[in-house]
Amino acid sequence: MKKTIVSILFFLLMISPVWAHAQVDLISEKKSIIEEIAEVDRTYKGQLAEYRQAADQFNIAKGQFTKLNTLASLEVAVQDGRKALLLRDRVLLTYLKLIELKLLESDGINLEEKTIALDMTKDLQQDFQAHLDLTNNAIDRVAVNQVADDFEILAPKITNLSNYVSTLLRIGKLQTIYDHSLSLVEKTNPNAAGAEPSLKQNEMIRAHTEVVNLMEKIYTNLRYGWDEIRVAREKEKPIDISKSNASVFADLSQTMLFLAEIVSKR
């Protein structure tokens, strides 16, 4: 018996630094992701400004070519078009990197959905990188038109992925808050062990029941949201869970108010 206890203690002693180290790694990893997001976001904004300028320039050149219909104006339009298409690819590629990092940083997303979304984001990044290389090599009118044609296949893919990831990030945030709220609801439970009986006990129990009912409603709406996301992904349809998300948000706000009231009255 003594030996067993000693070995358990020894084991705990051995794993505790490993566990602590793992926690530190996790924190530093999260910190580095946040820093990376800030850096990629800066790059994204810079590239977007550059793209806007190039797109404006291309539209002017295109207008000139339509008006003048000369070889010189065609050459300017081709070069400006190539530049604008290249910068658009770059912006979208950086945007994909940004949503990938946001997915990695997010806590509340269902692990299965997170893995699928990350894989989809990485695959699409490869597709966009390949398209960017093609655009870079497109030096004449035919090639520029060809990369524009190829982009039409990528366009719906990226808009669908953006919609999917954006929905995941929103519901993930709400899920995180719901998970934290559960522990708060438990802490304010007047039936919990150690709670002192008082004249207000019955009132507190009724108030707590109200909060529990709200939490159940939130859980149902969140469950509905996750199911809708899965079904929409499988059927490759656009996702719209804005109504259930709005309901979750409103009910969580109400829960916070109720909890604050209960704690203030104790």
Next chain:
Amino acid sequence: MQNLDSNQTQFAEITPVFESGSTSVAPKKVQNDEPVKKKSNLPLLVGALALVLAFVFLIILISVKLAMNTNSENKTDDGRIVEQNDGQVDPLLEEIYDLDDQLQSSDPTIDEIPFPPVDMTLRLDAPKKK
């Protein structure tokens, strides 16, 4: 007195002095003492009264200050009560408010990373009809 009665010589020496002193000196002493007592009591009374007033004023000042502190420290900028009456911050209440702040920044109507405002139909020539 018994000693004086027995010693007549001493009595003879002392008696004239008492007689002359009692008629001339004693009334003067009484007349001089009374005004002095009145003069010394007035500043003392005024001083005591001022002290009491100052004390009362100090108590009022402290209580007002305490009331003001309680009002200002119990609430945050947005009017939420975060301190109990004993001045200690309720950790549970603080936790609730922190989570509420987190919730407000998670409004699902706000898109954190909106889709880039790029022209998805950008091209040089119109697409060929299929």
